[in-house]
Amino acid sequence: MEHSVRQALRACPFISRTPVQALKQLSQTTPTAPASALLSKAQACPVMGQALSARFTHSSAKTPTAEVATESVSTPSPGEPFDYEQVYRTELDKKHQDKSYRYFNNINRLAKEFPAAHTSNVNNKVTVWCSNDYLGQGRNPCVVGSMKQTLDRYGAGAGGTRNIAGNADLHLRLESELADLHHKEAALVFSSCYVANDATLSTLASKLPGCVIFSDSMNHASMIQGIRHSNARKVIFKHNDVADLEAKLQQFPVGTPKIVAFESVYSMSGTVGHIEAICRVSKKYGAITFLDEVHAVGMYGPRGAGVAEHLDYQLNLNHPHGQNGSVLDQVDIITGTLGKAYGVVGGYIATSASLVDMIRSYAPGFIFTTSLPPSVVAGSLASVQYLKLSSKERVMQQINTKLLKARLAELQIPVVPNPSHIVPVLVGDADLCKQASDSLLTDHNIYVQAINYPTVPRGEERLRITPTPGHTPAMTQHLVVALATIWKQYKLKYTQDWAAEGGRAGVGMVVPSAAEPESVAEVEPIWSEAQLLAEIPNGINRCHCEAVDELSTVTTESDASTTRVAA
Incomplete structure (x- = not known):
């Protein structure tokens, strides 16, 4: 600070010959004179005036939003508290604009009438067409009965946390079941898959010296956040473009620790990652x-993995089971969720036993979070x-998806092409998308959420x-007619038209590319x-709920009267 003052005294003759008390008085502002006399004199200075002008011009050209924020959020006088609410309103205005x-x-889903729900008015029932409870497991008697x-x-x-009173036999059995599902040595359950992705990527990459993470350009926010928290170097490759990934992997020595992060089904487009090709090229470059x-x-998959x-x-x-050459x-x-097709809540990773143990030992997102009930x-x-x-649930979902996609194609209602169960109907305008969603709800008793930027x-x-x-x-049929009307x-x-x-977004595009096959x-x-x-x-009645069976063997005599449900 003293060094800066000495430099200013040498550079500016006005400051060097003006008493300190006078400078203080000139720097003060009043309600009738919001700009200080010192600033006015600086603007009149042949040196400082040009510097101030260039600074303000450069700032406004480089960050136009900063100027808006400065105008909308006034700086309080020294005796006034900061106006926090004004900041909140300003930020919300940006979102609206x-x-x-x-x-x-x-929307309140009705378990006994799935996929029906009621709105804030319990008598107003709607059909939900955008739930991530993809298979309706949230109302499966086997699941609900076990929970009860x-x-x-x-x-x-x-x-408590898993380390303090929150580690039960049920948690260990679930992790064993998930490890077997994905052909891995071990699994670890988190409060959500957002936390699982964030905690695993941030912890793993931070422990690998000089790690570089290669991330698909359409990866979920949870992975992006985990990469950011790791402080590792990030390289983004074009969506589903294996050639681009390989070109970028080639730029680093084989001995450099590297993680390639991608998805199987991308939820907003329904596109599917090239898993086998990505695994092959990843192994090639270490x-x-x-x-x-x-x-x-x-x-x-035959078992839902x-x-x-x-x-x-x-x-x-x-x-x-594992090591079958698949x-x-x-x-x-592998990371997955218990809150979508499995119909409950939570997330998990499945990988080697040593990696699971390391994440369990170091990841704050796991260590300091209360365990799932x-x-x-x-x-x-x-x-x-x-x-x-x-x-049977997987099959019915696919049949219903095929039927809906076929009906919409007949009417030229634009669906983003993809091989999965996601049916993204392209609108291409934020206002119109919101209006279409509102109209479906109010005029047709159909709930489909509008998806806008930044998603x-x-x-x-x-x-x-999502059928x-x-x-x-x-x-x-009701949904198709409603969409045609809208x-x-x-x-x-x-x-x-597209x-x-x-x-x-793939609609109306007839020539495939590497990124958009x-x-x-x-x-x-x-x-x-x-x-x-x-x-x-396949056996409609061949599935028996082992969790309910095993739990029933340890219930008290009064509990034993509870109905056991077979699928």
């Missing part, structure tokens, strides 16, 4: 793979066990529809016709 404000509808029994026996909460199967577990398992469907059906064995780290863990365990055996790029706003096994053909009412673009403009008229679904036909007759 750029059309990225998120609206939260009051566990709640009665062990109470509401876990009682990288380990981190695969997020959040939007695939439960729904793909996800797309990695589905790639070798018959092999994994006949030899369902693609699933090539993935180093026993009832939640019991429900998750029951759901995982159930879907290891039952494929998807501007100009690619969409209605994200489930519980949607009937009549419900599908497309006409709001003059929204049809598939041919094609005339050169295509957008799904941008063609016909996309081969992950589930083949042969696989669906083979699974349709």
Whole structure:
């Protein structure tokens, strides 16, 4: 500070000959004179005036939003407290102005009437078409029954972190079940998969000296956050572009620790990662793979382990455990959720025993979080066990997805092409997307949430529809008619309109590229016709809920009267 003052005294003759008290008086501001006399004199100075002018011009040109923030949030006088509420209002105004404000509808799912729900008015029932409870497991009697029994026996909460009173036999059994599901040595359960991704990537990369993380450009926010928290170097490769990934891996020595992070099913587009090719090129350059199967577990593969398992469907059906030579064995780290297809809540990783132990020992997101309640863990365990055996929910979901996509294609209502269960209907305008969502809800009793920026790029706003096994053909017909009405009412673009403009988000694009192989008229679904036909007759009654059975053996005599439910 003293050095700066001495420099200023040498450089500015005005400061050097002006008493300190006079400078203080000149620097003061009043309500009638918000600009200080000192600033006015500085602006009149042939040296300082140019410097101040250049500074303000440069700042406004470089960061236009900063000028808006300065104007909207006034600096309080020394005697006034800071206006926190004004900052909140200003930030919310920004969200409204750029059309990225998120609206939260009051939707209350009815377990006995899935996929029905009621709004804030209990008498106003709607059909939910955008739930991530993809298979309706949230109302499965096996899952609910297991949770009820566990709640009665062990109470509401876990009682602490996993290290302090929150580590029960149910947690260990669930982790063992998940490890077996994904052909791994061990698994670790977190409060959510957002936490699992963040905690694992940040902890792992921080422990690998000089680690570089290669991240798909469409990766979920949880992975982006984990990479940021790791402080590791990040390299982004083009979405689903294996050639681009390889070109970037080549830039680093084989001995440099590297993590390639990507997803199986990308939730907003429905596109599917090239798992086998990414694993192959990663191993070639000494990288380990981190695969997020959040939007695939439960729904793909003969036991519901996800797309990695589905790639070798018959092999994994006949030899369902690890080290069978399948693609699933090539993935180093798999993350999944218990809150989507499994219908409960929580997340997990499945990988080597030593890596699980390291994350368990070092990750703050695991160590300092209260454990999942026993009832939640019991429900998750029951759901995982159930879907290891039952494929009928997976099959019905695929059949309903195929039906809806076919009906929308007939009407030229634009669906982003993809091979998965996601049905993203392209609108391409934030205001119109919100209006379409509101109209579906208020005029047609259908709930589909509008998806806007920053979840998807501007100009690619969409209605994200997710069929489930519980949607009937009549419900599908009602949805299709409603969408056709809205497309006409709001003059929204049809598939041919997007094609005339050169295509957008894969819609109307007929020439595939490395990054967008799904941008063609016909996309081969992950589930083949042969696989669906083979699974349709599979034992409707062959699935028995082991979690409920095992829990029943330790219940008291009064508990034993509880109805045991078989799927």
